[in-house]
Amino acid sequence: MDNITLCGFMGSGKTTVGRLLASDMGYKFIDTDAAVESKYSMTISAIFEEYGEERFRDMESEIIKEICENRGQVISVGGGAVLREENAYTLRSCGEVIFLDVDAPTVIKRIGKGSTRPLLSGEDREEKVRSLMKERRPLYLRAATLTVDGRGCAKNVVKKITDLLKI
Numbered sequence: 459m460d461n462i463t464l465c466g467f468m469g470s471g472k473t474t475v476g477r478l479l480a481s482d483m484g485y486k487f488i489d490t491d492a493a494v495e496s497k498y499s500m501t502i503s504a505i506f507e508e509y510g511e512e513r514f515r516d517m518e519s520e521i522i523k524e525i526c527e528n529r530g531q532v533i534s535v536g537g538g539a540v541l542r543e544e545n546a547y548t549l550r551s552c553g554e555v556i557f558l559d560v561d562a563p564t565v566i567k568r569i570g571k572g573s574t575r576p577l578l579s580g581e582d583r584e585e586k587v588r589s590l591m592k593e594r595r596p597l598y599l600r601a602a603t604l605t606v607d608g609r610g611c612a613k614n615v616v617k618k619i620t621d622l623l624k625i
């Protein structure tokens with residue numbers, strides 16, 4: 459009963475798909491952003507504002523190590539988590555890492571106008587999504603053991619994952 463990690467860009471459906479997948483499989487669901495927020499009693503936005511992105515990345519790496527001490531979990535990681543090879547390695551060493559691949563229009567539609575995501579705050583959100591995605595997609599592909607088309611409804615994405623994993 460290894461873990462299953464879902465990685466991918468903000469708005470790729472990691473949390474929604476992850477919850478559904480975990481409930482179908484009888485696994486525990488864990489979201490690394492929620493785990494960081496609960497451990498430090500601060501929102502992700504407040505952490506970025508007060509300590510900056512690098513410190514947030516350290517907290518994220520620490521949480522991933524802690525979570526990976528356990529098994530039988532579906533883990534949804536923040537959109538930047540697997541960009542540190544150390545995190546990708548830790549996650550791969552306790553199960554499959556699935557990249558939910560989506561395109562920029564899907565992300566833009568899903569995240570809407572208001573966002574709690576510090577990296578997408580301010581002007582020109584669409585441009586930020588496009589350029590960050592272009593930069594990151596090769597890194598998600600490198601980090602993951604499997605890639606699934608994350609467009610469409612969560613139920614269908616879960617079906618694609620379970621078919622791929624043959625479960």
Ligand code: S3P
Nearest residue numbers: 467468469491536537538575576
């Ligand atoms: C981030 C994604 C966010 C959160 C933080 C940074 C990123 O998580 O970890 O705002 O670098 O892509 P979600 O992908 O769950 O939105």
